[in-house]
Amino acid sequence: MADSPREGKVARPPDFTQLIDLASEFVGGKILFATDDFFAPAENLLKRDNPSFKEHEYTEFGKWMDGWQTRRKRIPGHDWCVVQLGIQGVIRGFDVDTSYFTGDHAPRVSIQAANFEEDKQPEIPQREVRTGAAATPEEFEAISELKSDDWSCLVPMTELTPGNPASSHNYFPVTSQQRWSHIRLNIFPDGGIARLRVYGTGQKDWTAGDPKEPLDLVTVAYGGACVGFSNAHFGHPNNLIGVGTAKSMADGWETARRLDRPPILENDENGILLVPGCEWAVFRLAHPGVITQIEIDTKYFKGNSPESCKVDGCILTTQEEEDMVRQKWDLPGHKWKPLLPVTKLKPDEMHVLDSLTPELQDVITHAKFTITPDGGVSRLRLKGLPSSICLLRPREKPMMRFSVKAGFRANL
Template structure:
């Protein structure tokens, strides 16, 4: 039983647990998985949520891996200080299906745009759940950010989102803005080999391959800002890293982004500005570059990475300073910073990620 299973309740009440999200952010939905709990699954659940500051969280005795026992009076008293029973209910009481193959996944959507840090999962009255998956978008509390401190503006932890790409045969580009260090090639973005590569590869005087075509991915930054440092990591890509890459940025409103998604980013009107010119990459290595935006002081909302001719990247980090002041031409409107980050309809694209 690789999950959470409570004893058969013989006293009044119901069972519950408190979960701190791995990333604070907005929630778009849940998958309550009852796999293998066929005669002992929790028949009903509800989910409550709260956005707590560090000073609001009391000292809670760690439960560890204790099995076969209920919470002690001291543990219950500590948790009671959270007043979790009064938290916002984002999933009302719903029935669950038993954990047979084909019926074990129970999906629930959430329409709230609030930022959450903690959940209370209630099961009624008792039983088992194998997995709880929480899907959404990270959202940093920008009001408390130090304006003088460099921050990764594209990180999914802070609210960066992949909104388009050309190829994701072996790995989705959303992986490259993921959490922490890459774990393997599977934890990165890898494209298929381009079929238009020539039979014999040649290079120019600078060592750049003379091949047609390229692959690309576009990201909405977590907050409009000026990118000053660029990190491109090809760790684990030893025989399949790109030959070169370049980065560009632009300013897009939400309607313009939606139009880009609908048109698969074939938008001649979008004026991409250089952040990093065509640059050779090495395999299995972390590359650090200064952005040309440091001299131009260009505030951007979106970034496009282009790799040539194909291959894999494990991480992309764009460090810079968030900005709410944009000295732009009228045609280059930027949304107020309080509207970032937001989720927009991405049709068939998967723009959300698990944040538990």
């Protein structure tokens, strides 16, 4: 656990908080079970938004709180809940946020984890959110099928700080390299927690599935990640590779308006806007592969979509990526392979485009998405074949030999 900050001084969040929240309701995370939801339901733990406080609002059960809060326990035991992650993957750290729980926060916490293959998960009845209620004997019996008492312990029993502004975040780094699908959050003995963030990277079993079916090699669900960008004034580029379709304009990548745009705009002979600048984001693929189709969705961006875009790819080792991050991605132009030429974009529309990759040996590990001059995009999908699969497919021409340089890791 990170050191608790001194009162009045907000600590800098650890680096793992830049990763995706695998448990967020936004990516499909859900509560399977909670021992008690008397004051506030456990579903609040997985909300994407930061917790809020309504000073004078009460329910029939007591003070309204934006989190999970159990009753004051008067029977043996302690409270706990089970979370099914929306994205299965490697966990890098937790944030147990006690915001606004100052006299009724959970005093201690521990966290366990398990991994179940999708076709081997016990059937758990869908939970009903019932503020003011405790789990029924039938719910206890159903959740016992998961044998969560025996799950691996990622965070041992640790004291929590109350939810004051300077100390509400309780960070727990995780060193396990295993893939996890479920979390058990234990509080001792009872109390309230505002949010549970489970930061990490998605992980996929690349040997499963149809080898001829193209996959989205950049999605966060499989381990793709943004590793650099020029501007993220209104939305982070990681949103581009999020799960499912965008929910609103806030669920995309949007830059500020560039100040170097000419006072009067003009087009070239091909109808492309003549502007000096652009914005870009670089993504590490979840797995090296060949991109065959590109989807660019400008949904919700009606008056602020980019004029045009292009996509390039390259091969980098882990060390080369780290060097590029330090150099703010000043990568020589000849290192990039064109995947999509400069292409006009329309507002509020899905664009499905074929990649320019001419030969199967054009495997990439990273992709650069460039928009001109600025604006917003909701989703980017880079569909293709993982290298280990595509290089085994028959070809009419002799195959050029390809191997990823030593040091590359699909998931950092």
